[in-house]
Amino acid sequence: MNEGANILRTKLKEKPILKVAGAFDAMSAKLVELSDFDAVWAGSFAISATHALPDASILTMTEFLSTASSMADACSIPIIADCDTGFGGPSNVSHLVKKYESAGIAAICIEDKIFPKQNSLLEDGKQELLSEKDFVAKIIAGKTAKNNPNFMIIARIEALISGQGIKEALKRATAYENAGADAILIHSKKNSPKEIFEFCNSWDGKIPIIAIPTTYPTVTIDELQKNKISMVIYANQSLRVAHWAMMEHLKQLSSAKSLSEVETNMTTMDKIFHLQEMYEIKKQESDIERDLKKMGYIN
Numbered sequence: 037m038n039e040g041a042n043i044l045r046t047k048l049k050e051k052p053i054l055k056v057a058g059a060f061d062a063m064s065a066k067l068v069e070l071s072d073f074d075a076v077w078a079g080s081f082a083i084s085a086t087h088a089l090p091d092a093s094i095l096t097m098t099e100f101l102s103t104a105s106s107m108a109d110a111c112s113i114p115i116i117a118d119c120d121t122g123f124g125g126p127s128n129v130s131h132l133v134k135k136y137e138s139a140g141i142a143a144i145c146i147e148d149k150i151f152p153k154q155n156s157l158l159e160d161g162k163q164e165l166l167s168e169k170d171f172v173a174k175i176i177a178g179k180t181a182k183n184n185p186n187f188m189i190i191a192r193i194e195a196l197i198s199g200q201g202i203k204e205a206l207k208r209a210t211a212y213e214n215a216g217a218d219a220i221l222i223h224s225k226k227n228s229p230k231e232i233f234e235f236c237n238s239w240d241g242k243i244p245i246i247a248i249p250t251t252y253p254t255v256t257i258d259e260l261q262k263n264k265i266s267m268v269i270y271a272n273q274s275l276r277v278a279h280w281a282m283m284e285h286l287k288q289l290s291s292a293k294s295l296s297e298v299e300t301n302m303t304t305m306d307k308i309f310h311l312q313e314m315y316e317i318k319k320q321e322s323d324i325e326r327d328l329k330k331m332g333y334i335n
Contacts, residue, residue, distance in 0.1 A: 041143065043114050044075060044116070053266055054075060054124070055270070056270070057074050060082035067274075068274070069113045077104060078100070078120065087099075093151055097128075103138060116143045117144050121148075121152075122174050124151065142188065144178070144189055146190070148195075149165055150270050191213075193212070196222065199323060209222070209235075221231070227252055237264065239326060244255040246266065247260060250272060288300060
């Protein structure tokens with residue numbers, strides 16, 4: 037049984053709003069867990085960036101799944117996987133649900149744009165929506181494929197991103213809920229949460245609503261909760277701060293004559309050892325040695 041999926045469902049029932057942070061590999065996912073977030077967002081933008089590739093449906097399902105699986109292995113909190121447009125049609129979505137669920141991922145998120153997609157926040161990007169019927173077919177396929185009813189299929193609506201407005205977003209949200217989606221992610225590129233809140237307060241659906249406030253960063257948790265949002269995802273800030281920190285350090289290091297000249301903040305080796313659980317290995321080795329002595333293999 038997929039424990040991550042069960043944990044995520046329980047948290048959604050017990051907490052007024054969940055806080056989720058983005059990660060791009062096992063280490064960043066572990067740091068999300070150690071920072072007391074409710075879940076990890078395995079975002080396609082961030083994972084693509086770690087391959088120095090555009091967020092434009094270039095990496096394969098297998099490559100994204102490999103990264104998400106490593107996060108699930110490293111963490112005890114749920115992993116929510118960003119699966120772009122589902123890597124194809126209904127049969128592809130059916131396949132990805134089986135693979136991601138068996139890998140211990142708690143939820144997948146698919147968006148209603150055409151393949152190949154472009155990042156929703158890309159200036160002058162192509163943001164063309166798939167037909168409602170074709171996306172509903174993907175949701176039905178995903179719902180049919182899952183074994184654990186708690187495994188979540190999140191339907192991401194891009195109607196506001198594409199400029200088709202609130203009315204289209206509301207119509208699609210209802211259609212996606214009726215098809216079996218377990219939550220709705222409503223996305224916006226405006227610098228204010230106004231249209232997100234208008235959507236939330238106009239829609240009468242029963243499933244959770246999720247927001248990603250990248251472009252409206254001043255919004256508060258209390259405001260999101262007051263406007264019926266059950267989960268907030270800080271999708272890409274971990275990647276962006278890691279990029280900034282590495283660039284700052286490497287710029288200084290490239291012109292320095294010694295490491296002592298570099299003034300950037302840096303974690304200690306010991307903290308990395310703790311993250312890797314190196315001391316657990318040493319303890320395990322000691323325990324095995326003790327047992328071998330008891331069994332007469334070591335004097």
